[in-house]
Amino acid sequence: MNEKIKLLKEEISKGVIGQEKMVESLIIGLLCDGHILLESVPGLAKTTAVNTLAKTVGLNFKRIQFTPDLLPSDILGAEIFNPKTNEFSIKKGPIFTNLLLADEINRAPSKVQSALLEVMQEKQITIGDHTHHLDLPFLVLATQNPLEQEGAYSLPEAQLDRFMLKVIIKYNTKEEELNIIKLRANEPEKINAIISKEDIEIMKKEIHNVHIDEELERYIVDIIDASRHPSNYNLSNLEDFIDFGASPRATIDLHKTSKAYAYLRGNDFVTPVDIATMAHDILRHRIILSYEAEANNVSIDDIIDDIFKNVKIP
Secondary structure: OOHHHHHHHHHHOOOOOOOHHHHHHHHHHHHHOOEEEEEOOOOOOHHHHHHHHHHHOOOOEEEEEOOOOOOHHHHHEEEEEEOOOOEEEEEEOOOOOOEEEEEOHHHOOHHHHHHHHHHHHHOEEEEOOEEEEOOOOOEEEEEEOOOOOOOOOOOOHHHHOOEEEEEEOOOOOHHHHHHHHHHHHOOOOOOOOOOOHHHHHHHHHHHHOOEOOHHHHHHHHHHHHHHHOHHHHOOHHHOOOEEEOOOHHHHHHHHHHHHHHHHHOOOOEOOHHHHHHHHHHHHOOOOEEOHHHHHOOOOHHHHHHHHHHHOOOO
């Protein structure tokens, strides 16, 4: 493992016990310029993890609590008229940061979600007649609670597709929870900046140079294509369960994150294991299930498992 990555994980562990998958996903998102959707019941350190990551990489961090009465201008900012100068000026919103925590993102209505589409794709914001480019890196790290449906809105498919990863966070082990008790009983350790923006750029270049064989690139394309045309891969049983397969963004993101995961493991080449490890987080929010799938209690992860069982490994 890259020494910087190792030190980064150790520093994050001062504030977050366990949850290695979530921590690795946040690091991969940072190194691949990808937005991340974190889903879990309350209390599993989603907010703490994002805040800790921001401190360890020395980036600006802001948090927005999404609520039903939130307005697009509360996020983006607005043009303010100054009667003294008879001119408009721009009041920038909290989106002008490096890491934006969108807490309980599914609590805001569609007009607010639509306001995020441009910034998540283009890394720029249009306020009035002016377009503002954000400082890079820029990541939206969103959280949502799958249990509560009252007062919650479904995220539009166009926005979901802009999230590189959807990470399902599980409960800690009993041993980890014991360590959490001990951690909270003492004064919190100071979180130090371990890497800089320059280090991030260097690691991005190193990830770009991680080798992936052309056969594995074809394998990635086959996996995504199987979500669109399952009958071509002896998966006719999935035809009635999938309304829409994954988009080309999924292909690009699976390619990028497989290289990043190989890099985190200390390898300079991608294996099928790297692809399989990242596939569920890449695909679970991009494959749209039919009502028939829901009626038969078929989950997204079940379908992804079936795809991997039937797509031939190079």
